[in-house]
């Protein structure tokens with residue numbers, strides 16, 4: 202059954218408001234359906250990939266500065282719509298309005314930043330006999346698959362480097378958060394040539410259909426480790442390149458000399474921003490015994506000041522979780538902790554809105570290391586705080602994870618903190634801050650947290666293949 206939606210996919214530069222049906226999108230703060238979007242059919246997926254394929258020769262042949270100019274214009278168009286995009290993002294994702302604004306602006310800023318990067322050819326040999334250089338050329342059609350926690354920013358982590366290097370793209374947002382991405386895609390019309398950026402959306406079958414499709418050259422995926430494995434397996438049949446940005450269980454290590462009262466708010470937000478639904482959220486907090494009691498007290502005091510509610514309301518610091526499966530998963534972890542007899546240090550009191558996927562902030566006091574809440578990625582507003590006796594032990598416990606995405610070290614003596622950072626097995630280690638990402642630095646996961654990187658020169662390389670040109674000198 203076909204039915205029109207206000208929200209349209211973007212295929213070959215055209216608004217496509219009809220799919221093989223429609224899918225509902227829920228506001229997680231109210232539990233109410235706020236929109237229906239087209240459910241992309243197999244034929245429409247074929248059309249999107251064909252459009253990207255057709256657009257590739259001209260886009261990749263365009264002068265780099267011309268591609269950059271178009272992409273910067275796209276970034277400006279996004280910035281000009283910050284307020285409506287942010288409002289829609291809050292409605293479909295749940296994050297407070299100020300965080301949604303930050304995401305929209307961050308997404309535009311990221312695109313501009315990527316446009317300032319260079320991927321010059323490398324000279325391998327230059328002598329009397331020959332000149333050998335390696336150029337990086339675009340792969341072709343990239344399929345991009347994005348999760349629901351930062352729908353715009355994580356889409357832009359892929360759009361920016363893929364398009365600036367000359368690839369074309371078919372992008373799929375999460376079925377939980379397609380709305381803002383579809384609106385953003387519309388803003389590219391008339392700025393990017395038709396077919397360069399196609400955005401489709403639909404039910405769960407669409408992701409596997411993209412990874413299995415014979416028409417793509419690469420899949421760039423951000424999401425859970427379990428899905429990442431499926432993406433890699435499915436992409437293997439057509440030998441698509443993959444970049445996989447996957448789950449994490451980031452530790453923060455608070456050293457004995459840390460100024461715990463000063464850093465408590467930073468640590469709170471490291472764990473709870475976006476309700477902990479950040480791949481690089483602090484998910485395990487290791488605190489030296491000498492400062493444990495003071496930090497606990499400071500965290501509990503700070504947690505009491507943060508209001509939970511509908512993200513569109515003034516003064517709200519934390520919204521709901523994004524969706525029912527995640528809501529159930531976090532509650533299951535909480536029930537497990539309760540059943541194991543863990544000590545709950547803080548559970549946000551007061552009114553938790555009745556409808557919607559709200560889970561109050563919860564701090565758990567020194568649960569056993571093997572507890573599920575320590576070992577699993579909670580991706581929710583629950584933080585285990587763990588005591589350690591000496592720094593060697595803290596490093597070993599931080600590294601004893603199947604994940605290796607991020608980690609942060611907190612201490613007054615920066616050199617001592619840097620020495621700890623140098624022993625951490627993760628893609629990024631921050632000292633006295635966390636979650637700072639930049640388009641100029643590579644970002645990726647070790648171990649089960651991913652394959653490949655996004656950001657920086659290395660992030661651009663991921664969207665290219667090398668072409669080495671060897672020229673024998675006439676004089677040789």
Ligand code: NAD
Nearest residue numbers: 347348349374375408409424425428431446447448449480
């Ligand atoms: P998810 O893996 O369930 O879904 C991610 C995307 O994959 C969605 O668009 C979904 O529709 C699609 N998908 C689902 N099954 C698929 C399949 N078989 N083949 C292809 N696509 C498929 O993840 P989520 O719940 O949306 O996101 C949360 C997870 O993402 C967390 O584990 C988090 O740590 C991780 N994450 C990682 C990063 C990073 O940069 N490393 C960033 C954000 C989130």
